[in-house]
Amino acid sequence: MSGTLSEAEAAAELERLAADIARHDDLYHRQDAPEISDAEYDALVRRNREIEAQFPDLIRPDSPSRRVGATAAETFAKSQHGEPMLSLDNVFGPEEFAEFAARIRRFLGLSAEETLAFVAEPKIDGLSINLLYEKGRFIRGATRGDGLVGEDVTANLRTLKDLPLRLKGPHPERIEIRGEVFLEKADFLAFRDAQQALLDSGKRVVVPANPRNAAAGSLRQKDAAITASRPLKLFAYAMGAASEPVAETHHAWLKRLEDWGFDVNPLSKKLPDEHAAEAFQAAMGEQRAGLAYDIDGVVYKLDRIDWQRRLGFVGRAPRWAVAWKFPAEQATTKLIAIEIQVGRTGALTPRAVMEPVNVGGVVVRHATLHNEDEIARKDVRIGDTVILQRAGDVIPQIVSVVLEKRPADAQPFVPLTECPICHSHAVRDGDDVVRRCTGGLICPAQTVERLKHFVSRRAMDIEGLGEENIQRLYDEELLRSPADIFRLAAHAERMRQWEGWGAKSKKPEEAKKVPNLLAAIEARRRVPLERFIFALGIRRIGEQNAKLLARHYVSFPHWREKMIAARVIGSEEREELGSIQGIGPAIATELVEFFAEPRNLAALDDLAGQVTPEDATGSGAADSAFAGKTVVFTGTLTTMTRDEAEAVAERLGAKVTKSVSKKTDFVIVGADAGSKAAKATELGVATLTEEEWRSQAGID
Ligand SMILES: NC(=O)c1ccc[n+]([C@@H]2O[C@H](COP(=O)([O-])OP(=O)(O)OC[C@H]3O[C@@H](n4cnc5c(N)ncnc54)[C@H](O)[C@@H]3O)[C@@H](O)[C@H]2O)c1
Ligand SMILES: [Zn+2]
Structure with missing residues (x-):
């Protein structure tokens, strides 16, 4: 409680909060990878504000209550905004909104007869950008940054389909237009899953926590081609500096934006007075779950621009606009079970199964529990009554357990040591929070993914065996393991009967599909050892490590033999493996775990019966000083x-x-x-x- 703080304690805490909040701002705004939830962050900000209210003399020049966002990252050129880009104050209920409107009336000295019209706009949780147009052409675009100077992301913005490169119709000589860049829910989920899969396979990527981080991460790329590949959307909603006045009301101004070719959120609406806000807020709350994108509230902006000018700004937010946030949607239900899902890359993820419950208009049966550490931290047990929440995120989370309602027979969660699908060992390595199935080559949950990797261009490079065909062959039960690929010839006739696979096709390229495929497979019966190792898809064994292993062990039988021996901790072979430059103990462990699963070994030997890995050769063996010596x-x-x-x-x-x-x-x-x-x-x-x-x- 700040009430009991001495002045010295308050100063110390403000200093700590300034540093903490700055760090979280950096993680959130610059790295797109927050460490804490928005609710936790908001609590820090609130605490800071409370102490400052009590000790106004102690307000620091670097106080979070005076700052917006974070300074622009060094990776981008800096771009100064013509007018500052600020944040928004929040309100959480009708009384607070009424107080906001009353403050405006007081400030402007308006009588009760004067009506205050507002424009209501859904608040999408994306990132705001500033677009500069000169002579109607898009010149420069920047992120908000610290509100004054943002990051120049012009090239990235040019890849957005919704961004007009030229304004249609008459326009001021020079104008700044602001809007929100965001991802729709479905696009966010697909992107998050794809990033998770990359992470599982050992790539260093960020798995975005929410659509806002995903959108920000996608826009803030050094390579604009990556931005182009992400389905970013843009709604325009505000104006910055302009060489001449454009409209007298915000509503008219939104119309101009549409005329110029921008998308304006069609749910934006002009409200006749402040009393209409409550009904609008309720209506949006009801529509929320069905929208293609996530919204966390509604922004209400005073319609008259001359009044906006007079009101101006206080601190980090305008006096004439406010974000009325939705309450986090919570519900209470009973946890029936914790089931384990095995991802395509072998990650075991616990998932709560609950008695169905309505959370903010959506019936929820499952919630993610992320990993076993989180279950332990929240002390979630089977049989518990839990509080569920859908906040900014699309996926519901378990916030906490209602301990008073814990039944005597509530069961603590016991992590599985076996994959529930293939019964291989499930292990956690080092400080990895994720438990994984080690049955890479045999686990059905991972099969299709492994096969895709196996045939991919940098691995076995089998032409004509794309993702779709792999899935088809898997569904038809012709493919279960990599070795099966080399036995497909026996099923040629059957494959030719499938739609688009030859027998019934008129197109010449389809008629030859099966023979071409089989020829491509035959051509890969001999491959360099390094490709063979890489194709196995062992975690952390990317191309580079596969090359190191191939160079070190030279032949497949030699490598195989050494890997089997290396299963013994402390063995000479284990030491040798760990000491190969570039490999190291962590990667050694992954390899050893792969070989420790007997069925992986069986699948490997089955494959080696079909494919001959060629011994690794140095560059130019023939002309080396040692040839024949x-x-x-x-x-x-x-x-x-x-x-x-x-x-x-x-x-x-x-x-x-x-x-x-x-x-x-x-x-x-x-x-x-x-x-x-x-x-x-x-x-x-x-x-x-x-x-x-x-x-x-x-x-x-
Ligand atoms: N978890 C963390 O570590 C962490 C760190 C920093 C910030 N945050 C979160 O970020 C938020 C604070 O960020 P903020 O300062 O951008 O405030 P904000 O997101 O609450 O409000 C301002 C933003 O609203 C957006 N917006 C959407 N629709 C709009 C519309 N129609 N008109 C105007 N603006 C619109 C704009 O991007 C604008 O910048 C909080 O929710 C906070 O919890 C979290
Ligand atoms: Zn498995």
Whole structure:
């Protein structure tokens, strides 16, 4: 409670809050990756405001109550707005709204007879942008940034279909137009799932927490082509600096925006006076669930622009507009079970199954529980009564448990150690919060995804086996594992009977579909070892790591054998694997887990019966200094193991022997070398230091 704070304590807390809030602003606005929920963030802001109200002398120059957003990120050129872009004050109910309207009346000295018309606009949770048009052409576009200076995202904005590059009809010489860039709910969900899948497969991507972060992340890309690939939408709703007045009311101004070719939210409406707001708010609340996009409230803007000018701004928000936020939609229900879903990439995600309940117009049966740590943190047990919430996010969350209603037989959640689908081990690694199925090659939940990866261009590169065809072959039960691909020839006749697959087709390219496909498959019976390893889709084994493994182990049988031995913690092979430069212990663990599942190994061997991985070869083995030469290693090498060095030499065409004789061409002398080095000198055999060996062998 701020009531009990001493002045020194208040100052210290304000300092801490300023720093904390600035950090969360940065995470939210610049990195599009908030660490805390909006409700938690809003609580910090409220706390700051309360203390400031009590100790006005302590208000800091960097106080969050004076700032908007966050400064522009360095990655973008800076763009100064012609007029500041501010935030909006919030109200949460009819009394607060009435107070807002009364303040306007007081400020303007209006009599009770004077009517206050407003324009109501749904508040979409996206990000606001400022668009500069000169002579009717789109010149520059920027994010809000800190309100004065934003990030120049012109190239990205040009990719938005809704953004007119030229204004239609008459227009001022120079004008700033503002609007909201956002993603629709369905597009957000698809995008979030795709990002999650990438994350699961070991890619470093951000999974957006809500549509706003997703929209902001999509727009704030260095590569505009990425922005272009995201279905961003734009509604225009305001004006910044303009070279001449455009309209006398906000409503007329929205009409001009439409004339110029912008989309204006069709739900925006002019209200005759402040008393119409409550009904509008209620109507939007009812429509909310059915809208294609998420809204978190309604923005009410005073219609008369001359009055807006007189009212101006206070702090970080205009006096003439307000955001009336919807209350977070909550409901109470009973948790019946926690089921585990296995994602396409093997992530096990707990999901709450509840007695159906209506939350803000949507019947909810399931809620995400994210991961087992979250279940533990909220102490959610099966049989509990829980409070559900749909806030800004589309997906309901469990906020908390009603402990008073916990039945005596409520069951704590016990994490599964087995995949519920394929019964392979399910493991959590290091500080990863996600538990994963290790049955990569055999888990039905992951099969289609693995097969797609297996045939993809950078992996086995089997032409004609696109996603659709993989799915079809899977649905027809011809494909279950990678090896099955190489047995498809036996089903050629059956495949030809499918619609569009040949027999019934008139188009020549369809008639040849099956033979072409089978030929493409045959062509891949031999592939470089590194592609083969990469194609297996083992977590964290991307192209680069596959290459390192192939180079180190050279042949498939050798690699396989070493991986099996490496299952033993502390074994020489495990150490060797972990010490390969670029691999390291974490990746070693992923590999070892893959090999620890016997059915993965069976699937791998099945595949190796169909495909022959070619030994890894160094660049230009034939013309290397070691081709056809006999070499001996002695002493301890510091940059690679003896095994690796021998493998490299063999790959370069050398014959590696153990003892030095007159037939020896080179002796590579490591540290603490003994008699062999002496013998080489005695016989006049060339010796190389480790460094010379590396450079002649062409190792980095
Ligand atoms: N979780 C976190 O760490 C974190 C950090 C910072 C901010 N936040 C959240 O961000 C919000 C504060 O951000 P804010 O300052 O942008 O305020 P705001 O989002 O509450 O309101 C201002 C914004 O509303 C948007 N808007 C939508 N429709 C509009 C319309 N028709 N007319 C005008 N504006 C419209 C614009 O983008 C504008 O910038 C809060 O909800 C806060 O919880 C969260
Ligand atoms: Zn599984």
